[in-house]
Amino acid sequence: MPPYEIEPTRWPTAEEAARSRLFSPIRVGAFEAESRTWVPAMVPWRATEGGYVTPEVLDWYGRFADGRPGVIVVEATGIRDIPSGPLLRIGHDRFLPGLRQLVDVVRARSDGRTRLLVQIIDFLTIRRRPPREKYLRRFLAVTEDHRRVLVDSGRVDDGATEDAVKEALCTLAEEELRSVLAPREWEDLRMGYRERVGDMHIPRVAELPRVLPGLFADAAARARAAGFDGVELHFAHAYTMASFLSRKNERTDGYGGDPAGRVRLPLEVYGHVREAVGDAYTVGCRFLTDESIEGGSGIDDAVYYGERFARAGMDFLSLSRGGKFDDAKEPKIGEAAYPYTGPSGHECMPTVRIDAPGPFGRNLPLVAAVRARVREAGLSTPVVGAGGINTFEIAEAALARGDCDIVAAARQSLADPDWFRKVELGRGEEVRRCLYTNYCEGLDQRHKQVTCQLWDRDFDEPDPDGATDLRRSSDGKRRLLPPAWT
Ligand SMILES: Cc1cc2nc3c(=O)[nH]c(=O)nc-3n(C[C@H](O)[C@H](O)[C@H](O)COP(=O)(O)O)c2cc1C
Ligand code: SF4
Numbered sequence: 001m002p003p004y005e006i007e008p009t010r011w012p013t014a015e016e017a018a019r020s021r022l023f024s025p026i027r028v029g030a031f032e033a034e035s036r037t038w039v040p041a042m043v044p045w046r047a048t049e050g051g052y053v054t055p056e057v058l059d060w061y062g063r064f065a066d067g068r069p070g071v072i073v074v075e076a077t078g079i080r081d082i083p084s085g086p087l088l089r090i091g092h093d094r095f096l097p098g099l100r101q102l103v104d105v106v107r108a109r110s111d112g113r114t115r116l117l118v119q120i121i122d123f124l125t126i127r128r129r130p131p132r133e134k135y136l137r138r139f140l141a142v143t144e145d146h147r148r149v150l151v152d153s154g155r156v157d158d159g160a161t162e163d164a165v166k167e168a169l170c171t172l173a174e175e176e177l178r179s180v181l182a183p184r185e186w187e188d189l190r191m192g193y194r195e196r197v198g199d200m201h202i203p204r205v206a207e208l209p210r211v212l213p214g215l216f217a218d219a220a221a222r223a224r225a226a227g228f229d230g231v232e233l234h235f236a237h238a239y240t241m242a243s244f245l246s247r248k249n250e251r252t253d254g255y256g257g258d259p260a261g262r263v264r265l266p267l268e269v270y271g272h273v274r275e276a277v278g279d280a281y282t283v284g285c286r287f288l289t290d291e292s293i294e295g296g297s298g299i300d301d302a303v304y305y306g307e308r309f310a311r312a313g314m315d316f317l318s319l320s321r322g323g324k325f326d327d328a329k330e331p332k333i334g335e336a337a338y339p340y341t342g343p344s345g346h347e348c349m350p351t352v353r354i355d356a357p358g359p360f361g362r363n364l365p366l367v368a369a370v371r372a373r374v375r376e377a378g379l380s381t382p383v384v385g386a387g388g389i390n391t392f393e394i395a396e397a398a399l400a401r402g403d404c405d406i407v408a409a410a411r412q413s414l415a416d417p418d419w420f421r422k423v424e425l426g427r428g429e430e431v432r433r434c435l436y437t438n439y440c441e442g443l444d445q446r447h448k449q450v451t452c453q454l455w456d457r458d459f460d461e462p463d464p465d466g467a468t469d470l471r472r473s474s475d476g477k478r479r480l481l482p483p484a485w486t
Pocket of ligand 2: 411412414415433434435436437438439440441451452453454
């Protein structure tokens with residue numbers, strides 16, 4: 001499939017921009033956003049191992065704030081007080097000072113014009129793919145099924161010890177081993193162990209409905225205390241809450257099965273969050289229009305969830321797509337599976353190599369379907385659309401058609417954090433346009449500091465804050481921030 005081109009586009013004059021929908025204000029719950037431009041959550045891997053805000057985190061969001069989008073959503077931030085690698089965390093009050101600083105930086109750098117949300121997330125345990133022998137010797141629990149196949153094929157005697165069974169499994173050829181292991185065991189071996197919301201035999205998974213509402217509510221209360229303008233509940237992609245919404249959720253405790261069961265915990269989480277932060281605070285969520293996996297939720301589910309969330313009183317609905325573990329590529333031994341490596345991951349961050357109709361505004365028809373249902377229900381909840389939105393023409397047309405109320409751009413904003421501002425000032429010709437080839441996502445996948453290929457080797461440009469020593473990535477090869485726009 002030949003790649004789609006980054007086509008020339010007609011940028012508006014400053015007068016046209018001033019009259020546009022894109023640069024008109026909109027109420028989002030307790031605040032008014034100055035424009036309908038939105039930078040959605042993007043993890044840049046700049047927090048400390050302990051989950052704290054660093055100077056690099058401040059610089060990163062400060063740089064986005066220079067471009068004065070209507071809203072910035074801070075990256076997925078963990079609600080539990082557990083080690084999570086260099087992901088921001090909000091699971092304890094000790095994270096508050098750093099988060100307050102982050103709010104202050106965005107206020108100052110945007111002249112108080114950008115509203116700041118934080119995306120709050122829970123995720124289940126996932127482990128790296130183990131070496132085969134380690135898995136068979138250490139992790140596999142020997143079952144009667146394994147034993148029977150090995151006895152039948154004369155590989156072990158009846159009554160062989162567990163260790164003897166494991167040693168016999170180690171000698172099997174790949175295909176033979178696959179036929180002996182249960183599908184879930186085979187997956188643990190090839191992909192690395194991963195917990196599912198349906199693993200009711202694990203007490204911490206069984207009790208998620210009792211634990212998560214409180215954890216989300218406490219995290220949201222901290223976000224308010226830190227000065228954020230609101231929270232975005234992360235109900236999308238490969239994480240716990242999206243797994244509850246998934247058609248693949250087969251829990252039998254009333255929190256799975258039919259759509260009403262699947263949406264129950266997300267609604268209870270929202271209810272507790274609302275109680276914790278009060279009505280005068282913006283709370284919305286991000287969820288999927290389509291999981292884009294076999295047997296997963298589709299647009300019919302999304303339309304139903306959208307209506308339920310809006311009826312419950314959410315202040316915005318931000319829509320994404322795909323990004324699941326179910327179809328992720330097998331990781332290398334010693335690495336963890338990553339939910340953006342398979343076809344559903346491609347739907348989440350579409351590249352110029354995706355199938356028809358290409359990456360640009362690809363999700364808008366699905367976003368429109370959710371919004372239409374919300375409006376039919378008589379609700380005016382703003383809906384945020386994302387996915388390959390890279391020009392004023394696409395953004396303005398989406399708003400004019402009523403596909404969405406707010407336009408989010410992740411990678412285009414990473415390529416050029418000033419792009420919305422350039423467009424508003426009638427200087428669209430100066431926009432550095434995203435190539436949609438996912439160099440940035442490749443870095444994200446390896447948990448490396450995320451940068452963009454269009455500017456990270458540009459050492460001729462001075463540092464945006466005027467400092468002479470450009471902050472560089474840990475390998476010393478890349479600058480960490482886009483050059484200043486003057
Ligand atoms: C490096 C990177 C990190 C991302 N991190 C998150 C995240 O933390 N939470 C989230 O909901 N989406 C995340 N996304 C997805 C984006 O928010 C967005 O939905 C997606 O990139 C499609 O929009 P775009 O075509 O404008 O880039 C990330 C995307 C990228 C490129
Ligand atoms: S690295 Fe590539 S895909 Fe990512 S923002 Fe830059 S140009 Fe776009």
